Amino acid sequence: MPLSLRAALACRAAAFATALGLAGAALAQPRPAPPPAAAASAAEPTAPTGAGQRIYERIRPQLLQVRTLLKTQDSQSSVGSGFLVDDAGHLITNYHVISQYALRPSQHRLVYATVDGRQGALQLLAFDVVHDLALLKPVDPAPLAGRGAVPIRPASEPLPRGARIYSMGNPLDVGFAVAEGSFNGPVERSYLPTLFFGGSLSSGMSGGPALDDNGRLVGVNVAARRDGEQVSFLVPADPVRLLISRGRGASPIVAPAWDEVARQLGEHETRLTAAFINQPWRNAGHPLYRIPVPQETWMRCWGRSSPAQSRGLQFERSDCEMDSRVFVAGPLLTGYITVRHEAYDGSRIGAWRFSERHSSSFGNEFVGRDDRLRTAAQCRERTIVPPAAPGTTAKAEPALPLRAVVCLRAYKKLPGLHDLMVLVATLDGRTAGVQGRLDAFGVGLASAERLTRHYLAGFGRSGSATEVPK
């Protein structure tokens, strides 16, 4: 398949996934920043003059910086923000802020730093990898006890779109800061509930609270788009409540948490697969073929076609991707599905040339090599005929031969989870054809089988039913 759009889409996805944890490399960048004391100067005992100042003054005791340090030295490998959720000193941050500790606790340690400069060691109690949240508590509760808690805005009081909210955190480890912006409701077409914050979030603010006018929690800072202006994202309060209630009494995590990550991802992929298969395919509107295109309920589809003047192969392509992806570790984002297809019209180039282009395009697919986190992909291939769509007879819809390849790539540290790739090409057309690809990242075997069947059943000849059985 042509690579340029794929690269563009990859960039777009990467931009979305820009989490706000601050790694050491970012710190190394020279920044013409004001001295750190500038942010802290808001703590001067002057009368509050604005809402931001008032809320900051109220939240100051509960606001924290959360650092992941290398155990053998004091170098920080990740820096984020956090906030206290009860008087006992429990605090919430993002999973991605503490992921290095969660996955390799023998080599890292966690510490907090308060606005007034107090520091202490932290323990990880629980995390929600899917919603990117973690619950921690101090080893010595005394310094954080009695500082109060950030109240959570009740679900019964939905915030109107456009309301001012105030995001707190320690951007780029420069100093505690308030980023004011507007609440824009849930992100549209997002599988995981995510809030759209019309304000600027920077690295290091991850895990900090975003508060309403009354200082109540609306969401937790989590990510920002780098290809737009003031397009940032918050984890809503519901998963925060659930994590607090689930993890408050838990024993501290001291061993690598890969199995727990795998368990949570397994539950996520089962729900996601069921929800995906529950949606009927859309019709791509192709004159010859029925091509499976997912609903855009929580996916975005981008289309592109060949230039009109092209003398060569004509094509139209569609790339459908989920914005919601689950951060597991540095390079590993998983828990999502993409579907794409290319419809080729070779009437201008003739059957021989079309055959050559069709094969070349089918071969130009990357399925993955062996790396530290995943095995190399292994594939099986067959020429198949999908069943006729319901309501059609074999006569009305003669069998459509397809070349189909399934590939699996296993996660080395997440038992039972795989990346699934299904590649399909139609074989009946002398000068026309369709190639499709479904990718499901982080799925179990059962889901892989269901998704494969579901996807293959989405292909057929057009003119028949536009929906296929679930």
Add this chain to the structure above:
Amino acid sequence: MSTPARLALLEVIGRDGRVTRAVDVQRWPLTLGRSLEADVVLDDPFVAPLHATLQAADDGRLTLDVGNTDNGVQEGAQRHTRGSRVAVPVGGTTWQIGGLTVRLRTPDETLPGEQPLPVRARRAAWLPLAAAATLAVLALSNHWLSLDPGADTMDWIPLVAGLPLVLGLWAGLWATASKLFQHRFEFGAHLRLALPLVAAVEAVDWFGPPLAAALDLPWLWRLVTPLQVALLLALLYGHLALVLPQARRAVASFVGAAALAGAAVAITTTWQQVDRWSRAPYMSTLPTPWTLWRDPTPPETLAADLAPLAEQLARRVQKARDDEPPEAGDED
């Protein structure tokens, strides 16, 4: 005036095994050395001024007296040092004197028979023509396939001019090597060798993948590249054998060893990166509607393929875990 009788012939052998200088020996003794006083002047810096003397005894047997030399005289595996006297074998012998190879031929030698010149069989004359025609057809059609309709004439230039040029250069380079070692510029022989093999490589590329796709045989599809490499190795062997006909066995061993080493490196790196023997994860050539010879299967069979795949991967994961040092688990 009569010419004195030739008692022996002393030859200096060049690097390529050919005689570069021959001296009629008409009297004994005969002195060899770098000095102008020597009967046969051997102009080599590793030769002593009076390096050796050849003498005939009364009974006619010849001896070699090694003169005042540090380097001595090498005869086969034996080294004759300063002052030694050695008998010359019947029929003559070959010595290494300094940097020169010197052969003495005597009248009692046994002369080997005449060697045949490497004459090319005439019956093969049609083969290069047929191969050239096949190669041209395959290359032109391949190029036609890669161009869109209405392509500019200039788009054909790289192939029409480039292919003959490259083949000519290729044969020319090998012919130069032949000239170096065989003193014959065997352009035609190298071209006649290259044409059918290059045509075969092109033909395998043309017909192999579609045939594998039509028969639904991915293993056959994966054999296409190794087969092409084997043909190219055969080509390499053919050229080397033409250049060094006297060392065909050594050439075969060299090409065979290079092929084995190359295959081992390729297979090892492929296996490390993708856990497979072949880099291609699947057969990417699609059968055409008119070569769809194998009956399709229901999609369920493909979904059922996933379980064995997952098992295979689970074993791979287990192996990766076993190989991992304890307390590892780097995540970033």
